[in-house]
Amino acid sequence: MGMLVDGVWSDAWYDTKATKGHFQRSASQFRNWLTSDGAPGPSGKGGFKAEAGRYHLYVALACPWAHRTLIFRRLKQLEDLISVSVVHPLMLENGWTFVKDDAATGDDLFGSDYLWQVYLKADPHYSGRVTVPVLWDKQNETIVSNESAEIIRMFNSAFNGLTGNDADFYPEPLRAEIDALNDRIYDTVNNGVYKAGFATTQGAYEEAIAPLFETLDMLEARLTGQDFLFGQTLTEADWRLFTTLVRFDAVYVGHFKCNIRRIADYPALSAYLSRLYHWQGVAETVNLDHIKRHYYGSHKTINPTGIVPVGPDLPFLHQRSG
Numbered sequence: 658m659g660m661l662v663d664g665v666w667s668d669a670w671y672d673t674k675a676t677k678g679h680f681q682r683s684a685s686q687f688r689n690w691l692t693s694d695g696a697p698g699p700s701g702k703g704g705f706k707a708e709a710g711r712y713h714l715y716v717a718l719a720c721p722w723a724h725r726t727l728i729f730r731r732l733k734q735l736e737d738l739i740s741v742s743v744v745h746p747l748m749l750e751n752g753w754t755f756v757k758d759d760a761a762t763g764d765d766l767f768g769s770d771y772l773w774q775v776y777l778k779a780d781p782h783y784s785g786r787v788t789v790p791v792l793w794d795k796q797n798e799t800i801v802s803n804e805s806a807e808i809i810r811m812f813n814s815a816f817n818g819l820t821g822n823d824a825d826f827y828p829e830p831l832r833a834e835i836d837a838l839n840d841r842i843y844d845t846v847n848n849g850v851y852k853a854g855f856a857t858t859q860g861a862y863e864e865a866i867a868p869l870f871e872t873l874d875m876l877e878a879r880l881t882g883q884d885f886l887f888g889q890t891l892t893e894a895d896w897r898l899f900t901t902l903v904r905f906d907a908v909y910v911g912h913f914k915c916n917i918r919r920i921a922d923y924p925a926l927s928a929y930l931s932r933l934y935h936w937q938g939v940a941e942t943v944n945l946d947h948i949k950r951h952y953y954g955s956h957k958t959i960n961p962t963g964i965v966p967v968g969p970d971l972p973f974l975h976q977r978s979g
């Protein structure tokens with residue numbers, strides 16, 4: 658774990674001293690948008706037109722944020738248009754690396770050793786965290802975006818003209834409600850598990866746990882009697898929640914101490930998780946081996962031995978929910 662400071666890599670764990678034990682996620686810095694015609698999007702510069710073969714995704718199969726982008730790449734049939742490199746699951750003193758391993762591909766574009774080298778190609782003076790996912794533009798040799806919430810919105814529509822796939826996971830009439838629900842789920846669940854897991858004081862940990870389980874309880878009630886967060890309409894809000902739920906019992910319950918209840922203890926959330934996991938093409942984007950090895954093996958301040966638990970047996974792997 659480390660970060661770049663003015664283009665120089667330095668190995669440093671998250672500094673929680675200044676924030677009294679609270680983990681604070683820093684904002685992503687590359688915020689351009691890929692659009693159907695190359696027009697500028699809501700932020701950043703224009704010039705990133707959706708074209709087959711032009712863009713490359715760097716992901717970790719362990720990472721819930723990168724996982725969103727892989728799901729959208731699959732659901733929107735972008736696999737032949739956007740190539741992918743997968744980092745090694747262990748993120749230690751060099752950050753994400755391109756050591757090749759089972760399902761870790763190496764850097765197919767540049768043969769780099771470390772992900773920070775890719776960041777430096779885009780900005781030799783970059784200062785900040787070196788995170789996945791990264792959407793790379795092979796033509797301009799730069800990073801289009803390293804913000805997963807925005808990459809999935811680009812994938813949702815920018816390539817429709819090329820693929821003919823017009824499935825819409827961010828439908829206009831629901832946008833305000835999707836945004837509002839996303840905000841709560843992001844703060845208390847997606848990022849909530851990290852706030853609990855990376856807290857370095859009892860108080861900061863407990864502050865994250867209460868709202869996390871309040872939201873899970875709310876979601877359990879909401880999903881009782883309906884298939885998706887917005888009734889019968891499958892939206893990006895479901896996929897954003899899914900990538901946290903699919904990791905929850907395997908890593909967040911134990912490693913991040915989010916153990917008031919497991920997802921397996923919530924009947925509606927369990928059925929929902931199973932429904933999404935068995936959605937066509939989605940199970941292939943889930944790699945529980947990388948997920949478990951990453952969390953238990955990379956965070957030495959939390960799990961110094963790096964031992965990866967063998968269990969649990971996860972019901973959604975076996976049960977298919979209607």
Ligand SMILES: N[C@@H](CCC(=O)N[C@@H](CS)C(=O)NCC(=O)O)C(=O)O
Binds near residue numbers: 720788790804
């Ligand atoms: N806001 C970013 C967050 C991405 C993120 O934090 N990814 C983690 C992996 S799960 C990462 O690469 N962390 C490396 C670090 O913080 O040094 C997004 O959603 O795209």
